Amino acid sequence: MNELDSLVHSARAEFAQAATPAELENAKARYLGKAGRITELMKGMGALSVDEKKTRGAAINVAKQAVEAALTERRQALADAELQAQLKAEALDVSLPGRQRGAGGLHxxxxxxxxxxxxxxxxxxxxxxxxxxxxxxxxxxxxxxxxxxxxxxxxxxxxxxxxxxxxxxxxxxxxxxxxxxxxxxxxxxxxxxxxxxxxxxxxxxxxxxxxxxxxxxxxxxxxxxxxxxxxxxxxxxxxxxxxxxxxxxxxxxxxxxxxxxxxxxxxxxxxxxxxxxxxxxxxxxxxxxxxxxxxxxxxxxxxxxxxxxxxxxxxxxxxxxxxxxxxxxxxxxxxxxxxxxxxxxxxxxx
Incomplete structure (x- = not known):
């Protein structure tokens, strides 16, 4: 497993461990933030030759896309989990008899x-x-x-x-x-x-x-x-x-x-x-x-x-x-x- 594959694997693992949207955003910053690992790899390409930049840049982009996909997937999973929890908390038991409005009548x-x-x-x-x-x-x-x-x-x-x-x-x-x-x-x-x-x-x-x-x-x-x-x-x-x-x-x-x-x-x-x-x-x-x-x-x-x-x-x-x-x-x-x-x-x- 090369460096980029290891980075993607590590990102997926951290994203999976994030239990809340806030924890997920913190994990994202470690990979895609201004000082994140993907960003640092992009900055290191300045010392490479033109041909090396093409090859290295393409590989880094593939890794970046994989990290972003993992991030999106985890965001959706957390949103789905939150929705399910809300639905469960506000669930209506339709098996109970309805609240009937009493029939009126003349005095x-x-x-x-x-x-x-x-x-x-x-x-x-x-x-x-x-x-x-x-x-x-x-x-x-x-x-x-x-x-x-x-x-x-x-x-x-x-x-x-x-x-x-x-x-x-x-x-x-x-x-x-x-x-x-x-x-x-x-x-x-x-x-x-x-x-x-x-x-x-x-x-x-x-x-x-x-x-x-x-x-x-x-x-x-x-x-x-x-x-x-x-x-x-x-x-x-x-x-x-x-x-x-x-x-x-x-x-x-x-x-x-x-x-x-x-x-x-x-x-x-x-x-x-x-x-x-x-x-x-x-x-x-x-x-x-x-x-x-x-x-x-x-x-x-x-x-x-x-x-x-x-x-x-x-x-x-x-x-x-x-x-x-x-x-x-x-x-x-x-x-x-x-x-x-x-x-x-x-x-x-x-």
Missing amino acids: PVSLTLERIEAIFGSMGFEVADGPEIESDWFNFTALNTPEDHPARSMHDTFYVEGGSAKAPNLLRTHTSPMQIRHAVQHVKRHRAALDAGQGMPEIRVIAPGRTYRVDSDATHSPMFHQCEGLWIGENVSFKDLKVVFTDFCRTFFESEDLVLRFRPSFFPFTEPSAEIDIQFQSGPLAGRWLEVAGSGQVHPNVVRNMGLDPERYIGFAFGMGPDRLTMLRYGVNDLRLFFDGDVRFLSQFR
Whole structure:
């Protein structure tokens, strides 16, 4: 083995022993650097003749190329080893089950609202929607609520900026304002016929939505839901109220033996007025009377505020709590569970 072959063999051995790119670069410098062994051999050619330079130079170039090839090979080997180590460290075990994204579902109160709208829709009722920030007039005055009524006080009502001292803005305490808004618009559309004495189509509407009152316990929430209903016509009686609401309750709870009781009460916007209680004949709530709604014949002053003649037009209104109906339908005894945002609880209703 001549000098050049020994040099190449030595370079390959050192390159093979380099465990890191830094060690490999140090080994390279000993052979191909400015003071490396190959470089020194090239510098020593200055004392040779022309013919010797050709022969010696060619041999040194062959040796240099062999060293560079060995260097490149080792660099690639180290890079491959580093990649394999990285892949191993970041390996994904595809044999494990995937992380499935749980299926979503409607909130139980949303399910109840959809059910209410579907049942009353089958009876010919429209669905009205409106602002949650209301004026005092629509929320109280138009509904025949006296100025000294307790519901107007700060203890029951969230007042907000805007309006005036005599007509403040507030978070609606019920969805009854939508009955007035819908009726007023209905009357405007048919004003010409009314003025001509021709009458108008009946007003038949429900108004589901969020409402707000200063109250919070196991059966009350500062934000809760209500669904108000209104039927106004020339010959709509309390008997129609009983038939409609009885049919609704039996359909909603899927129980034909459900009993309803209309208990005399007082509301400023209806006269006469009645609380509606239901009684299940079977199940865990059998035999108990449970209040589910307030109702009554629409007060003449409210009919007048709709722009109608109370001597000609009459009807009934009711207001119920979808949250309470949801509690009864699913057997939940704490209203706050619906609004705590606990997915473990809510996922039961998917």
